[in-house]
Structures are given as structure tokens and as C-alpha cells.
Amino acid sequence: MEKKKKKWRLNKNFLPGLAMVGPTGLWMIAFMLLPLIYVIAISFMTKGLFGGVVWTPTLKNYQDIINPVYGKVCLKSLKIALLTTLFSLLVSYPFAYALSKVKKRWKSICMLLIMVPFWINGLLRLNGWVTIFRETGPLNTLLTKLGLPALNFMYTETAIVFGMVYTFMPFMVLPIHTSISKLDSTLLEAASDLGATKLHTFLRVILPLTFPGIFAGSIQVFIPSLGAFFISDIMGGGNTMLLGNLIKNQYLNARNWPSGAAFSVLLIVFTLVVMQIYTRLGGDMDEMV
Template sequence: MKRSSLFPYLIWMILFIVVPMFLVLYYAFTIPTEAGSTWSLENFARFFEPVYLKVLGRSLRLALISTGICLLLGYPAAMVMAGNAFSRKNVLLLLFVVPMWMNFLLRTYAWLTLLERNGAINVLLTSLNLPRLQILYTNSAVVLGMVYNFLPFMVLPIYSVLSKIDKGVVEAAGDLGANPFRVFTKVVLPLSLPGVVSGVTMVFMPALTTFVISRLLGGGQFTLIGNLIEQQFLVVDNWGFGSAISVVMIVLILLSMAIMSFFEGEEKDVALW
């Protein structure tokens, strides 16, 4: 097998992955002047203004909350699926993937219909004499949208690790006198950590940088880091600042990847799911 088959990809990679990255770096570290442009850290300095730090803080907070909720909801779900409560596991897995075949924007938009003042959820609540739920265009709606869209990314990797755990190990722990709680904390949980780590990464990264969910469910006034980048490129036309925020994002993500891979241990391939 020849290595020359790499050739088309190498050219493609350089043109469309490497060069664009350097262009982003170039715009991030320069500011336009009358004579062209000059090297500067001004774009980064601007990011540390309180207005923008607040945006970063809000993005980090919402992404962390959504990741936490996904983990709390997803881990038990993955455990049940890996256990023996269901016999047809392939169908279960498929059911987690199928919603992704519906356009992501439409699915998110459907929540508008559900959450509205006179939407389905409120009709149900009022008919039960419960108070109305009014979370549309708030933080909670954005978190809900994130959890809704990214939950499968948490469940699937955890499931795939849990289902591979040797049943004998779990039984052995029980035979040796550990109660179910200790079996979980001392055996199952540590063994499933790689799945948790990739799940957390798969949820946290898109949650941190989304601009669609916050735009649709958070209304117009809502700015997350993704919205800020979008604005700089499509509205304000300040590519330098937009690129600088992107560079900060890349660094943040690489940093969290490094921390994650420290915990992940021996898994060689980056899981896609």
C-alpha cells in the first residue's frame, strides 16, 4: 500500500485547515492601520474588559450547568440501558440517535411552541391547577435547549464503556462483601470514568460555543461567547476581535482536552460520540 495516497488529503489539509488557522492567528494578533496592519495584543486586551469577561463568565456558567445536568440525567440512563431491564439494546441506542435526524434548528424551535405562554406545557399545567411555567427567553430556557440537544452525547459514550465492563468484576465485588453502593463507587464508577470524560467533553465544548440555542431560546438580548464571535464577523465587522475570542476559545478547549486526557488514561482513539 502506497503512502502516495495521502497526497490529495495533505494538500487539502494544508489549504483548508492549516492556512485558515494561521489566518485566524494573524487577524487576532494584528490591528489594521492606515499603512496596512501592525502586530498588537490590543484585541486580547479588549477581551478582558468587564463587559466581555461577563459574557465569558455567563457562557462558562451555562455550559457547566448543562454539562452537570446532562451527567446527572445521562449516567443513570446509561446504567439502566447497560443493565438487564431491556432486552433489545440496539433499538434503545437507535432511539437515542434518531432525534438527531430531525433538523437541529427545528427541534430547538419546537421548544418555543412548547414553552410559550399558551404553549402545550402551560396548557397542561393550568389544567392541573398548577402555576404557569415562564422560562422562555431566560437562562433556564437556554440550559434546557443545551441539555435537550446534547444529552445523547453524554449517554452514548457512558453506555459504551458501561456495557463493556466485565460482569464478573462486579459480581466479585459483591461476593467479597461490598454493598451495592460501594460496588458502584469503588468498581463501576472508576471503570466508567473514560466514558464520563468523553461524554463531558462532547457536551461541554458545543455548549460553550453555541450561538443558535441562545439566539432562539434566549431571545435577542442574550449574548453568549458564540453570539459575540458571530457579531464580530457578521455585524460589527471587527475580524481582529472576533479572531482573538476564537483563539481564546481554542486555548480553553485545548486546555480542557489536556486535563481530560490526563484522566482518560489509555484510550487511544478520540471517541466520536
């Protein structure tokens, strides 16, 4: 939202605004806000004998989170999400930087090329990697021919991180690219005129100025990688249980909705904390897209 005052038609009343914004407002309240509140509510309730929810308040679902088995899943998810964010950053920052140097004529094509992969279903693209990395797949055939040791990391945590970086990295490129494009080139010239080395300019000028993009991009990678269950299904071969898989299992297989809800609330709280930090640091939510 812009801060500057809109002079015109500010005093026109509540009604026309409500008529235009109302449908969206009602829709989002009914299908987004209320369901989330419901999830928070059932996370404090008891599981019914045959699934479903019994409305007896309890904290058991939250105590379960600390239970070592579940606790381990949470920690592992956190670790994988952090690694995914880190590697995505290491790839997307230099990439976004290079992208910002592309000549205008080629820029839109380059940007489009980041979007195009999304037109092929993500599961299939991941499966493309499974094919490549398979024990007897093309990569290992090539490596053996070259006399190099074969790589066998399919169905491990490494493979999951790889799959997550592959899936979510594009979401990091865009915000970083936006903040790099906004860099004022005169500042960089000033830094170099004042005798800063390239490394120094990067660390003291470029990096701090592009921090909002880094942060927005990191959120865009970190949060979905906490919840995505299909990546560990494909790349981890179902051997690794992450928070997303756990929530899905509690809902669909164990039919323990209150427990699944408690883990969801954990994710919600986590997300809200991260977002608070982001907006407190002056981040603009519209730049998340």
C-alpha cells in the same frame, strides 16, 4: 492508533502510504490547519477602518477580553456550558446505564432511537420546545387546568441550558454507554462477594472505571455548548449574549475580525487544554465519536 506492531508491510516505503493518506492530509492542512493558524495570526492584528485586517501587531484584542462587558459574556458562557455539562451528565449517566441493561435484541433499536431525532433539524426541534413552553402554550394550559402555577422560563438562561442539554446530551450518552458496556461483570461480582454494598460498588468500582466515558462525554457537551450561537438565539430569544453570539457578531455585524479572532483563540486554547487533560489521563481520541 494501536500500539501493537504491524509486522506486515511495515518496511514498504513512504510513497504508497503518502499516495493514500496524502489527499486527506493536504485537505486537512489546507482547509483546517492553515485557516486556524490564520485566525490565530489575525487575533494579534489591528482592525481595519472599514472591517478587514491591518497588519499592525497589537495585543488590544486580548486586552478587550478582560474588558468587563466581554468578560461577563465569557463568564456567562462558561457558567452555562458547565451547567449544561452537569445536567447532561445527570441525565445521560443513568440513561446510558439503563441502556446497557437492555437485551441485545432491542439494543440496536434503542441506539438508533437516539440518532433519529438528528434527522429533524435541530433548530426546529428547539422550536418545538419553544412551542411547548410558551406562556400560553400547551404545558401552561395543562398546568393551569390542574390548578398548578404556570411555568414561565422561556427566554431566560434556564431555557438556554435546557436547550443545550437537549441538543448535546445524546453526544454524552454514547461514550458513557461504551465505557459502561466495557465493564467487566466479574469485577462487580467480586465487589459484591467481598461484601461491598451496591452504593459502595457504584462509587468505588463502577464510577472510576467509567470515568473515561464520563470525561469524553463531558467534552463532547462542554465544548460545543461554549460556541453554539443558535441555541441562545432560539431559547434565549436573543436576550442573552454568549461567546458564540459574540464571535458571530464581531465577524458579521461589527466586522471586527481581529477581535472575533481573539475570542476564537480563547476557545481554541481552552479546547486544547481540555484535550491535553483528556489524553494525559489516558483517554482515547477515537472514543470521542
